[in-house]
Amino acid sequence: MWQKTYYIIWMFLFFCTAHSPLYAGSQQNPSQNLVSLEDALPFAKRVERYAAQRGARVFIIARLGSPKSDLPEGIDFTHVGLAVYSNIKTSEGEIIKGYAIHNLYQDPQTLDVSHLVTDYPVDFFMGAVELKAGILLPSPKLQTKLLRSLESGRNTKLHNYNYSIVSNPYSMTYQNCTEHILDVLFASIYATDSVAQIKANQKAYFSAHAIKVSPFKRLLAPMFSSDIKMGDHRDDIQVTTFTTISKFLHDYGLATSYAILDQDGVHEL
Numbered sequence: 698m699w700q701k702t703y704y705i706i707w708m709f710l711f712f713c714t715a716h717s718p719l720y721a722g723s724q725q726n727p728s729q730n731l732v733s734l735e736d737a738l739p740f741a742k743r744v745e746r747y748a749a750q751r752g753a754r755v756f757i758i759a760r761l762g763s764p765k766s767d768l769p770e771g772i773d774f775t776h777v778g779l780a781v782y783s784n785i786k787t788s789e790g791e792i793i794k795g796y797a798i799h800n801l802y803q804d805p806q807t808l809d810v811s812h813l814v815t816d817y818p819v820d821f822f823m824g825a826v827e828l829k830a831g832i833l834l835p836s837p838k839l840q841t842k843l844l845r846s847l848e849s850g851r852n853t854k855l856h857n858y859n860y861s862i863v864s865n866p867y868s869m870t871y872q873n874c875t876e877h878i879l880d881v882l883f884a885s886i887y888a889t890d891s892v893a894q895i896k897a898n899q900k901a902y903f904s905a906h907a908i909k910v911s912p913f914k915r916l917l918a919p920m921f922s923s924d925i926k927m928g929d930h931r932d933d934i935q936v937t938t939f940t941t942i943s944k945f946l947h948d949y950g951l952a953t954s955y956a957i958l959d960q961d962g963v964h965e966l
Contacts, residue, residue: 723762723776723803723811723862723874732825740828741818744958745796748832751954754782755840755847757878758798759831759939760822769908773957774831774939776800777875778821781847785817799852801877803860809926811860811872813853829959831939835882839951842885854890855880861926863908866937867900868929869893875937879903882942886951903945905935 748756759774768775778800785795798821804810822828835843846852861871866879869892883895883903927934943966946952957964 723801732823732828734819734823736828737819737822737825740830740958740960741822744818744822744830744832747956747958747963748780748796748834749782751834753780753834753840755835755843756780757831757833757835757939757942758818758821759833760825761827761829762825764826771906771940772908772936772938774829776824777831777878777939777942779843779847779852779878779881780818781844799847801856801872801874803873809860811856811858811874811877813856827959829957831943832954832956832958833939833943833946833952834954835946836951836953839882839885839946842888843881846881846885851884851890852877852881855884855892855895859926861929863926863934863936865929865935866903866905867896867935869896870929871926873937875939875942879937879942882946902949903937904941906938906941908934908936 744758756779757777758780759777761773762775765773778798780796780798783795783797784792785797786792796818797815798817800814800816800821801811802814804812822830834840856877857869857872859871860873862873864871864873864876866876872880879899880892880895883898884890887894887898889895943952943955947955955966957966
């Protein structure tokens with residue numbers, strides 16, 4: 698009798714948490730990958746052409762790694778990286794011009810650990826569930842500062858390998874891909890490697906996105922996935938998103954354009 702009761706309780710908890718909209722990680726090659734190389738390649742070229750035509754040396758790029766219907770309200774993308782116009786060496790040894798994408802990716806085996814990985818647009822979109830891209834162009838001055846940060850290894854210094862899908866941008870405890878990009882942005886704007894200073898500036902000038910999650914799900918979610926950490930949150934769950942980064946840059950005159958590219962075309966926002 699007790700075994701049946703335990704099973705019912707366990708199944709109830711599973712169905713209350715396993716389909717939580719928080720499950721939207723940032724893996725390099727997620728198991729739910731639905732985009733083939735044949736589809737990803739021409740779309741990736743479209744994204745590169747769009748950025749190159751606008752003279753972007755550095756831009757912020759986003760993809761959708763989970764179905765939109767599974768995501769909390771106000772979250773349009775699940776993974777964000779920095780695309781940098783670079784000299785790229787092909788497998789044949791040829792040097793070509795293109796965009797290399799600097800990412801923070803979740804470890805596929807150890808979900809609460811992350812790594813910094815550089816890949817390319819076609820790889821980036823093969824990790825998506827649909828061909829949709831967010832493109833955010835920083836101002837030319839900020840692009841220069843971002844390039845200096847990458848050249849000096851500032852992004853590596855700011856990497857916190859303790860991963861949480863719902864990391865709080867105002868805390869130094871955990872980090873995810875969008876928070877990492879936010880940290881690099883603030884480090885570049887203020888020319889500092891001090892995480893304490895970066896977090897103080899973010900709290901003063903950046904508005905995070907609040908996710909509404911019932912107390913029950915919030916309590917139980919960490920039991921079912923090691924990459925959901927709640928210890929850096931208090932009353933509200935606050936996260937960094939592609940949209941909140943865009944709003945911050947536009948509010949302070951640090952961006953020149955924001956667009957969404959999909960199968961239907963370009964949507965300037």
